[in-house]
Amino acid sequence: MAAAIGALASSSALGQDPVQKTSLKTRLAVNIAEMAVAECAVDGYSVSxxxxxxxxxxxxxxxxxxxxxxxxxxxxxxxxxxxxSRSPTSAIVENVAGNPRVAGLADIPGYLVLAGGVPIKVGEGTIGAVGVAGAPNGGLDEDCANIAIEEVKRRLM
Known part of the structure; x- marks a missing residue:
């Protein structure tokens, strides 16, 4: 029995972890939030x-x-x-506006279907997200979020 378990564990199918995850470190998360707020402040917007x-x-x-x-x-x-959702909230806003059958997305507890949320990605994988609120419209919030992500892009690899 032990030999069978050992052989199974050393097989290539079980011996490799097929899921690789990259985590967003707290210090980098703080930097992204600070950069997003600073970017909006340059344009005169008081945001979080x-x-x-x-x-x-x-x-x-x-x-x-x-x-x-x-x-x-x-x-x-x-x-x-x-x-x-692994997508920008502006895309969700468009989806809800253009498709009444998905309007219920706005009712999910904790969801806020307004532009200004942007996923943070490494390759195709989402490792986090930044949300900005307080500029005169969600598009401006999203711009500040995107600029902050772009500023740290090299640190995400």
């Missing part, structure tokens, strides 16, 4: 930025001192929505 891991669990939250109180939770929800 949240960064989650691949599962949508909060790693970092930065709120510009002049940002409205509601922006902290909105940014977290946008990041959660993007991480769990």
């Amino acid at each position: 930025a949240a960064v989650t891991d691949r599962s949508g669990v909060l790693l970092a939250l930065v709120r510009f001192e002049k940002a409205g109180a509601h922006t902290a939770d909105a940014s977290r929800q946008k990041a959660f929505t993007s991480a769990s």
Whole structure:
């Protein structure tokens, strides 16, 4: 019996882990949130930025001192929505608007179907997401998120 288990464990099918995961480190998550807030501040927008891991669990939250109180939770929800869907929240907004059969996505607890959430990817894999809230529209929030991700792109490899 022991020999059979040993042979099975050493076989190529069981001896290799077919799932490789890259994790977003907390320090990098904080940097991304800080960069997103700073980028929006340059344009005169007082925002909050949240960064989650691949599962949508909060790693970092930065709120510009002049940002409205509601922006902290909105940014977290946008990041959660993007991480769990593995897509930008602006794409979800378009999908919901163009297809009434998926309008129920807006009712998922914790989801915020507004532009401003962007997945953080390494290759095709999503390792986290950033959500920004507080600019005059979600497209501007998303721009700040994308710029922050682009700034750290080389550190994601």
